[in-house]
Amino acid sequence: MAQPTRRERPVRTLVTLGVLIVALFGALISGSHWSTATLTPKLALDLEGGTQIILTPVAENQAAITDATITQAIDVIRQRVDSSGVAEAEITSQGGRNIVVALPGTPSEETLNLVRTSAQMEFRPVLGISAPTPTDTSTATATPTDAATPAADAAATPTPSATATAAPSDTPTKAAPDNPSDTAYYITPKVEADFLALDCTNKANQTGGKLSAADKALVACDPTGSAKYLLGPVEIQGKEISSASSGLGVGANGTSTGKWVVNIQFTGTGGSEFRVTTTRLQGLTSPQNQFAMVLDGLVISAPSLAPGVIITDGKAEISGSFTRLTAATLANQLNFGALPLTFTVQSEQTISASLGSEQLEKGIIAGLIGLLLVVVYSLLQYRTLGLVTVASLVIAGLITYGVITVLSWTQGYRLSLPGVTGLIVAIGITADSFIVYFERVRDELREGRTLPAAIEKGWERARRTILASDAVNFLAAVVLYFLAVGGVRGFAFTLGLTTIIDLVVVFCFTHPMLAVLAKTEFFGHGHPASGLDPRRLGAPQTPRYAGRGRIVTGQPAVAPDRLAVPGEKVPAVATVGSPSGHQTIAERRAAARAAAASSAPPAEGTEPLPPDTTSTAAEAEPTSGRTEGNEL
């Protein structure tokens, strides 16, 4: 195993890790000072309390539900939830099929209904258009919508002031409408008052989300808030659109006009309905010759009919000041509206905040108990070395906490109960890698290696195992994350995260820490309480040939009167391939004995060591085939 002679710098690694942790928490603390960060991770609904609704969009006519459809559906639901005034709602797609709506607190029944209902795309005739700002009742007659307002006036009660004060009547003045553009029937005093009061410059009114009756008039804004509309009843349902596309318009002579247009193709029924509509609208004056496309209570487009055009073939072309992007957006919206999408409620869960916090609290207690048991067990098994496990777990815990909090600050991650479980389970899995490593070190000690050598050699072997098993764990977490639904994701996420953190800790803390500790008297000489006492580990007592030109004795003195022996064991291993092997055996023995006699322990064992402790290569690879050192 030829390895480059690479000097390991355990202290440097430890310091780097320390700096990283400090940086992590520094960012967090400064973030909480000057930004929106909090010092605790945000909690998911199951811990914080709230309502979670999982919806599956279902297309009525077997149409395929694509990612684009889901995105559109999410946009629509977001609009609705925002318009209902629920703050911090989370709407996400899950597994490419479900939509998860998480509403904190206890949302009202109306909000829930809004979320559950399908998006509505409808074509309505325009009865009136006006500037987006609310209009005073007194100036109502002066509104620029000349077509709508006179008609509204005619239908209104004689005293306009009454409409403002008393509750305006919602009863039509006529028994039945002549046609959908019949302003006298559809513009009731209430509708008119609503229309006048509507403020489309208010952001809240630009989100739509209001459900409306199909056979009543509707007041609506456009999404940009540039105008408000008074619309007639639904004439054509969105599902009657068979397709919509955007493209460059084609002129009469078949050449491109260079302008972006949106083409709509209606279904058979839609085509005939549209013919009826266009025929009627032809005879009307502006703005009543316009029809509005309403998606979920928002007017996404309200084109007027070109004079003399009656569309009979169910193919309409909308032209105007479109850019490529706006044309594509409109076509998308029309297509989405064309999908008669309904949402099936998969699950609707309300979690009370008190229940969530109790589960969290008990979960944390369970975690602490588990941690404590792990600590006790590793102290029993590994003595002082167990403290390294404890320290590693603490470091892992710190990093995990920091990363999760930073993620919840920057990425909006929220900790759920399965996530907490994942963290608790991770205690065991993280401790696993230390055990794999420690057991490997012990094995090497049993083989008769010195502690520093055992730590390096054991690391070399354990590293591979740890990497392989963590890779499997990580793989499981990734597969779970991408293919699972619901709470599984939270669990998979923490599991994957802690697997990575486990690697970081083992590589950057546990191993360097052991390398540093090996230099101390306590560990280096295998104090019985260190957990690395070669005698207790049954290391061979006699020197032996360990292959590859190494002779090991690997055993400190058994009897106190032969104090020199610990000194001997070191050169015994170090001789071969050791750069310091210039002394003769006798010289080294003498030096060791002298050192021991002068009761300067650090000098004795460790002095010839440093090149070895830090270099695996020196241990693993003899530079010559000399079998010297067979001194006992």
Add this chain to the structure above:
Amino acid sequence: MAVGFAQWGNDLYTGRRSYDIVGRKRLWFTISFTLVAICAILLVKPGLNPGIEFRGGSEFVISGVPTNDQKLAADTVASFAPEEIPRVSTVGTSSLRIQTATLSNTEVEKAAAALAVAYDVPVTQVTSNFVGPSWGQDVSSKAIRGLIVFLVLVTLVLTIYFRNWRMAVAALLALFHDLIITVGIYAAVGWEVTPATVIGFLTILGYSIYDTVVVFDKVRENTTGVLDQSRFTYAEKANLAVNQTLVRSINTSVVALLPVSGILFIGAFVLGAGTLRDIALALFVGMAIGAFSSIFLATPFEVLLREREPKLHEHTAKVLANRAKDGSGEQVGAAAVGRATAQLRPGSHQGNAAQPRRRK
């Protein structure tokens, strides 16, 4: 205890003490097969108890109840839906969960009001949930898809890592063994299977493989170059590996099980039904079985597969023939098959090939 344990570990490592785990494969296979068979029966007879997520239905949670009287809830529900047999369980320390079949919106409101009156809590403390029957199916179909993808990936990874498909196959066998037994025990206990339980089942996948990988890693290390020597058979080398990792297996299993049993205890006795309990039982059983299967099932099975390779088969025959011929045998070689794999001790000559090469 620790001293004895350490000594035991030493003996296992050096081979002074050795359990013939690989050799007694018939015994382990019988035990495993019996367990799997029992669990298969359990899965059919009482079967898994599907939670509301899989059945669909309405659920009420009354929080802050003064009494945990479950009968009261059952009676209340019965008062307006006589044919309904609700499932009542405690959640947390002061909450009750009542599950019924799917109720209409008005029924839900009535039930919530009735429950609030019965337990003398404000109606705002009664929350109602609705779960569609397909939700759980969605979870399970996704879980199964995840399982298949995971199995394919893990087979690839293990085959590449161990450079031998047999180890991957053995690991997968152990995995299925663990999964079936865990699910079977879940059926026997009769706790509801919720999406959280499914999470627990899925986690076993990762853990079972993880455990097996660690043991196999040692097997691979021990059996490297097994064909270049004629002292030990592959089975003996593998058996030594299992023995040498025994202490580690015990330690990691104990350490992994401790936090899980913490959750299980708190979940089962303090919190009642809920995510923590559901995940913990699946994990606890899965981890314990996983430790068993990685030692007693995966390795013997892997050896069984490997020994069918012509090269190894020949090698084994040669080693055994040598031993029989030698009679007195070599120092350790004469010992019983399976116990012969002691670590080489000083004093024996390992042949010229073992001598260091002069390097340039």
